[in-house]
Amino acid sequence: xxxxxxxxxxxxxxxxxxxxxxxxxxxxxxxxxxxxxxxxxxxxxxxxxxxxxxxxxxxxxxxxxxxxxxxxxxxxxxxxxxxxxxxxxxxxxxxxxxxxxxxxxxxxxxxxxxxxxxxxxxxxxxxxxxxxxxxxxxxxxxxxxxxxxxxxxxxxxxxxxxxxxxxxxxxxxxxxxxxxxxxxxxxxxxxxxxxxxxxxxxxxxxxxxxxxxxxxxxxxxxxxxxxxxxxxxxxxxxxxxxxxxxxxxxxxxxxxxxxxxxxxxxxxxxxxxxxxxxxxxxxxxxxxxxxxxxxxxxxxxxxxxxxxxxxxxxxxxxxxxxxxxxxxxxxxxxxxxxxxxxxxxxxxxxxxxxxxxxxxxxxxx
Amino acid sequence: xxxxxxxxxxxxxxxxxxxxxxxxxxxxxxxxxxxxxxxxxxxxxxxxxxxxxxxxxxxxxxxxxxxxxxxxxxxxxxxxxxxxxxxxxxxxxxxxxxxxxxxxxxxxxxxxxxxxxxxxxxxxxxxxxxxxxxxxxxxxxxxxxxxxxxxxxxxxxxxxxxxxxxxxxxxxxxxxxxxxxxxxxxxxxxxxxxxxxxxxxxxxxxxxxxxxxxxxxxxxxxxxxxxxxxxxxxxxxxxxxxxxxxxxxxxxxxxxxxxxxxxxxxxxxxxxxxxxxxxxxxxxxxxxxxxxxxxxxxxxxxxxxxxxxxxxxxxxxxxxxxxxxxxxxxxxxxxxxxxxxxxxxxxxxxxxxxxxxxxxxxxxxxxxxxxxxxxxxxxxxxxx
Numbered sequence: 145x146x147x148x149x150x151x152x153x154x155x156x157x158x159x160x161x162x163x164x165x166x167x168x169x170x171x172x173x174x175x176x177x178x179x180x181x182x183x184x185x186x187x188x189x190x191x192x193x194x195x196x197x198x199x200x201x202x203x204x205x206x207x208x209x210x211x212x213x214x215x216x217x218x219x220x221x222x223x224x225x226x227x228x229x230x231x232x233x234x235x236x237x238x239x240x241x242x243x244x245x246x247x248x249x250x251x252x253x254x255x256x257x258x259x260x261x262x263x264x265x266x267x268x269x270x271x272x273x274x275x276x277x278x279x280x281x282x283x284x285x286x287x288x289x290x291x292x293x294x295x296x297x298x299x300x301x302x303x304x305x306x307x308x309x310x311x312x313x314x315x316x317x318x319x320x321x322x323x324x325x326x327x328x329x330x331x332x333x334x335x336x337x338x339x340x341x342x343x344x345x346x347x348x349x350x351x352x353x354x355x356x357x358x359x360x361x362x363x364x365x366x367x368x369x370x371x372x373x374x375x376x377x378x379x380x381x382x383x384x385x386x387x388x389x390x391x392x393x394x395x396x397x398x399x400x401x402x403x404x405x406x407x408x409x410x411x412x413x414x415x416x417x418x419x420x421x422x423x424x425x426x427x428x429x430x431x432x433x434x435x436x437x438x439x440x441x442x443x444x445x446x447x448x449x450x451x452x453x454x455x456x457x458x459x460x461x462x463x464x465x466x467x468x469x470x471x472x473x474x475x476x477x478x479x480x481x482x483x484x485x486x487x488x489x490x491x492x493x494x495x496x497x498x499x500x501x502x503x504x505x506x507x508x509x
Numbered sequence: 510x511x512x513x514x515x516x517x518x519x520x521x522x523x524x525x526x527x528x529x530x531x532x533x534x535x536x537x538x539x540x541x542x543x544x545x546x547x548x549x550x551x552x553x554x555x556x557x558x559x560x561x562x563x564x565x566x567x568x569x570x571x572x573x574x575x576x577x578x579x580x581x582x583x584x585x586x587x588x589x590x591x592x593x594x595x596x597x598x599x600x601x602x603x604x605x606x607x608x609x610x611x612x613x614x615x616x617x618x619x620x621x622x623x624x625x626x627x628x629x630x631x632x633x634x635x636x637x638x639x640x641x642x643x644x645x646x647x648x649x650x651x652x653x654x655x656x657x658x659x660x661x662x663x664x665x666x667x668x669x670x671x672x673x674x675x676x677x678x679x680x681x682x683x684x685x686x687x688x689x690x691x692x693x694x695x696x697x698x699x700x701x702x703x704x705x706x707x708x709x710x711x712x713x714x715x716x717x718x719x720x721x722x723x724x725x726x727x728x729x730x731x732x733x734x735x736x737x738x739x740x741x742x743x744x745x746x747x748x749x750x751x752x753x754x755x756x757x758x759x760x761x762x763x764x765x766x767x768x769x770x771x772x773x774x775x776x777x778x779x780x781x782x783x784x785x786x787x788x789x790x791x792x793x794x795x796x797x798x799x800x801x802x803x804x805x806x807x808x809x810x811x812x813x814x815x816x817x818x819x820x821x822x823x824x825x826x827x828x829x830x831x832x833x834x835x836x837x838x839x840x841x842x843x844x845x846x847x848x849x850x851x852x853x854x855x856x857x858x859x860x861x862x863x864x865x866x867x868x869x870x871x872x873x874x875x876x877x878x879x880x881x882x883x884x885x886x887x888x889x890x891x892x893x
Contacts, residue, residue, distance in 0.1 A: 177843040211827070215820050216843045260890050261821055 145264035146170045147309060150250060151204060151212075153197030154338060156269025156312060158204040158330045159321050163311035164267045165208050171267070173205035173212040176254065178221040178245075179343060200332045207329060215257075217249055224248035226343050230356045233379045236408035237481025240296065240451065241341055247299035255307055265309040272297050273313035274305065275491070281305050283434045283492040288317045295451045298485035298495035302435045350380045362411035364391060367404065367420065378411050384421055384477035391415070404503075406479075422474030422504035426484055429466035431496035438462065438493060446487045447471055449478055449498070455487055467496040474504040512879040515832045516716075516808055516869030517657060517685060523718030523870070529762035530720060533557075533755035540752045541743060550754050557757035564764040565710070565727055566693030573726045573744045574757055578684040578713030580737075581726035582609040582651075584748065585680040585709040588734035589649040590617050597648035599623040601677070603635045604852035607657050610682055611848070614651070622648070632801040633659040633853050637667055644675035652679065654686035658836035658849040658865055659800030660809025662690060669697045673706030678732065680709040688717035688767040689775065689806045694727045703731035714756070718870060719763035723756040767870075778807040778868050785866060785877045786810050792885040799850065799863060808868035811836065813855070814888055817862045819844060821891035829883040836865035 147169040149161035164171045175198045198214055205212035225244050232239035255266050271286035272294040283305055286292040300308065315321055318337075325333035344352045359377030366372050373391040375381065380388075385403040395401050395417070402421055405414040426449070441462045446455035447469050458471040469484060478501050485495040513521070533553055538546030540554045555569065562569040575581045590600065600622050602614050618624050625643040628636050633656045644650060650672050655662045665681055672679035683692055698707040709732060714723030728734055728747060741749035767774075789796050789812060797813045814822060819835045823844075826833050837847035837860075846860035866880065 213820070213824055214843045257818070257821060261824060262890070 146262060147172070147265050147267045148254070148258040148261075148263040149173045149210070149267040150254060151175050151201035152269070152338075153200035153204075153332065153335075154269065155322060155325045155330065155332050155335055156271075156318075158201070158269070158332055159325050159328070160267055160269040160311045161204065161210070162208055162324075162328055162330065164309065165210060167311070171208070171210045172263070173201065173208070173210050174254075175201040175212070175214045176221075176249070177214055177216045177218055178225075178249070179218055200335070204330050204332065207331075215254075217253055220253045221245070221249055221343075224253075229341075229343075230353075232481050233353055234357055234408060235481070236378070236406040238382055238479035239481045240483055241343070242451070243296045243299055243483055246296055251297075251300055251304045251308060255304060259307065265307045267309040267311060269312055270297060270310050271312055271315070271318075272310050272492075274308070274310060277435075277491075279436050281435070284313075285487070285490040285492075286313050287315060291318050293451075294487075294492050295448055295483075295485050298434065298483060298492050299432055300434055301432050305434060353379045360411055362413070364389065364413045364415055366395075366401075367414060367416045372401075372415065375413050378406050378408055378413050381406050381413050383479035389415060417505075420503055420505045421476055423471075423476070423478040423501045424474055424504035425468065425470050425502035426475065426478055426498045426500070427466060427468040428484065428496035428499040430499075431467045431494060433494035434492045435494075443488075445469075445493060446489075447475075448485045448487065449475060449482050453477075458486075460486055466499075467494075510830050510875075510879070512831045512876045513871065514866040514868060514876055514880065515834045516872070517660075517806075517836070517865065517867035518834055519715045519721065520718050520869045521871050522720060523763050523766050525766045526714075526719045526759040526763040530755045530759035533758035536754060540754055541741070554752055554754045554757050557754070557761035560761035561725060561757070561764055564761075564768050565712070565725070566695045566697075567710075567727045568730065570745065571694070571727050571730060573728050573747050574752060574760070575724045575726055575748060576722050577715070577724035578607075578682070578711055579609040581711035581713070581724050582607070582680070582682055582684075583613050584726050584737045585711060585728070585734070586610065586613045586649060586651060587617065587737055588747070589678050589680065589709065589732070590622060591735035592733040593648035597646060599625050599643075599647045601625045601627060601640065601643045601647045601650035603627040603629055603640065603652055605629045605633045605635075605656055605658075605849040606651065606653055607682060607684065609684075610651055610653075629852050631853050633661045633799070633849055634801060634804075635663050635668065637664060637671065640668060641671040641675070644671060644677045647675075647677045650677050650679045652681055654681050654683040654692070655690060655806050656800065656849060657685035658847060658863075659811045659853075660685070660806035660867075661800040662686065662804045662806065665697055669701070669707040670699065673699060673701035676702065676705045678705050678708045680711070681707060682711050684711055684713045684716060685806065687712040688764070688771065689808065691771075694729075698729060704729075704733050708732035709734070714760045714763060717763050717767045719760040720756060723753070723760040725760065770870075774870070775807040778872065781868050781872060781874065781877055782808055782810050784874075785868070785880060786812070788877065788881040789884055792881065793888045796888075799853065806867075808872070810866040810868075811863060812866075813850075813859055813863045814891070815859070815862060817888055817891040819861045819864060819891075822862075822864055822887055825887035825891060826880070826883060829879065829887070831879055831883060833880075834865045834867075835861075835863060 147164045151157045151173045229241045270293045271291040273284045275282045285294045340347045357379045364373035372393040381403045401415040404416045445460045447458040448455045456471045461468045486493045538550040540550040559569045627640045652668045654665045708729040710727040715721040736747045738749045799811045835844040846857045850860040
């Protein structure tokens with residue numbers, strides 16, 4: 145098939161492209177320029193849009209003997225990922241920009257263009273597997289649980305899955321991918337893994353948000369509404385956070401308190417005991433299915449709420465209002481805006497964006 | 510099969526230039542050395558300089574050899590700015606100049622230079638009245654002889670006369686024009702007073718079939734220009750550094766060859782180009798020719814493909830073996846929306862949907878046929 149290999153300049157997408165070529169596909173490499181103001185040189189392990197990264201990708205394409213292009217998706221990325229990230233935080237929600245990028249850029253804008261230009265699939269270095277199931281292609285976890293990236297791919301729908309290709313999904317470990325890169329002579333074999341948010345180059349998410357969202361002093365209250373402290377901007381707080389609260393009024397029981405909720409409209413941060421972080425139920429309207437929608441309106445599943453969280457056994461209920469999930473054990477550190485990905489075994493069934501949470505501990509407990 | 514329609518980016522090396530380079534490379538010695546070997550090198554260098562001067566209509570002493578167009582432009586603009594009159598604080602800058610000019614002026618602006626922007630018309634031609642009005646009291650003015658993207662030819666003569674009348678030193682960027690339109694520094698300069706009017710003119714070797722890394726800045730005898738590079742008294746002290754004898758010989762050979770065939774080539778290339786433009790508009794009626802339809806470089810066809818993604822067009826044409834360009838500057842391989850197209854009053858979307866085909870010495874009917882065979886399908890698939 146004709147394959148468009150998205151090449152970030154990192155080792156995973158390089159090996160993925162190499163395997164696509166080796167499998168006999170007709171491969172073209174493309175590097176997505178996601179920032180117009182990208183730096184020249186890579187610093188540490190952040191970012192993916194420097195000129196050096198584009199050059200790394202180009203040199204891998206040269207090695208593989210495939211055509212290579214750099215395409216400018218910076219406008220789409222700014223609108224659909226960066227601005228979305230800012231407005232979600234403004235709304236007191238905690239988005240996952242990698243997931244949004246997969247949903248809106250790599251497997252939407254890029255995939256659409258690829259199909260227009262005559263390609264059959266977009267190939268990436270994601271760690272996830274595609275399984276030919278009874279009702280078509282299914283998205284599953286990667287063989288290497290430590291590297292599994294199926295969570296950030298949970299937003300893909302059946303049509304998108306039908307046009308994706310993940311050559312690394314069945315690789316037992318990342319170490320094998322690095323060794324393979326070295327063996328193939330790929331220059332980025334030892335390049336550090338990227339982490340953090342690519343468009344925040346110094347990794348200072350709070351500082352970056354303060355600049356974009358604006359920081360305004362507000363109150364920190366307990367679950368009964370009593371003021372227990374002040375903050376310099378609600379956006380700087382995440383549900384589950386303990387450090388940096390600087391509370392003036394100690395808790396009655398003397399125990400540490402945690403951020404339970406961020407209320408952007410009133411610029412208020414709500415704190416409470418650790419137990420109150422436990423969430424008994426999550427629900428959301430905006431959802432998608434990685435294949436056919438489930439036939440049953442309620443079913444047993446597992447739910448995962450962060451890229452590196454453990455999946456928790458749960459029960460899902462579907463209705464016209466969206467998806468509601470009740471975990472068998474309470475979930476910790478759930479914030480509205482996060483995506484909950486629903487699994488059955490290793491299979492990704494779909495996902496929804498969490499709008500509402502129900503605490504496992506009543507206010508007066 | 511490959512079809513090369515990007516001569517404005519870089520034109521294939523001319524056999525005469527290659528031979529001149531190879532022959533000159535056999536000569537041992539630094540042209541600044543006093544021994545016999547050095548003198549041999551110097552002789553070849555000065556013969557080449559004389560030949561270049563003859564082709565550009567200037568005195569040999571006025572030819573400063575550079576590493577290309579960018580260095581020539583930087584040397585001229587920075588050098589003139591550094592030697593400006595104490596009370597002059599502005600640079601006159603038309604909106605559709607090449608990035609080598611735009612970015613140099615931007616850097617000077619950061620250092621304190623005021624910038625007087627001059628609009629261009631819908632065909633990207635410099636507005637002569639606005640240019641003239643911007644001149645009085647300016648430290649430096651600069652202008653393209655022909656626009657590198659659209660191929661529109663400016664009235665260099667009138668621009669030079671305006672600068673002369675205003676008593677402002679003018680640099681002309683002739684990188685895109687060289688080899689395609691008659692160029693005489695002496696005639697363009699006319700009887701301008703010392704150190705003002707046309708004082709500098711830039712060309713680049715690889716646009717006319719000399720090697721990349723060659724170029725020249727013509728600097729009038731009377732110009733006041735501080736050097737960019739220090740470290741030697743070569744070339745009037747304006748460009749320190751060991752002189753590139755084979756490069757000079759190759760540039761001289763390429764200039765001579767291109768000048769010899771210029772008029773015939775203009776006729777041949779204009780006909781090919783018109784067939785390309787007409788043919789494209791037959792199969793893609795939405796396509797619109799940008800730039801002046803008549804007063805344009807003979808090999809330039811710059812077209813707007815409304816609604817198309819320029820990157821996709823380039824990709825599809827490349828898959829068909831066709832090398833074309835958006836004509837605008839690249840950052841890490843990404844084409845920016847063309848500031849030239851936007852200066853012509855078009856939207857950013859239009860600026861991303863323009864393609865430049867440029868023909869040259871090696872172009873044939875087969876190149877035009879290849880584009881005409883591929884463009885309709887490419888346009889259909891590259892449109893949103």
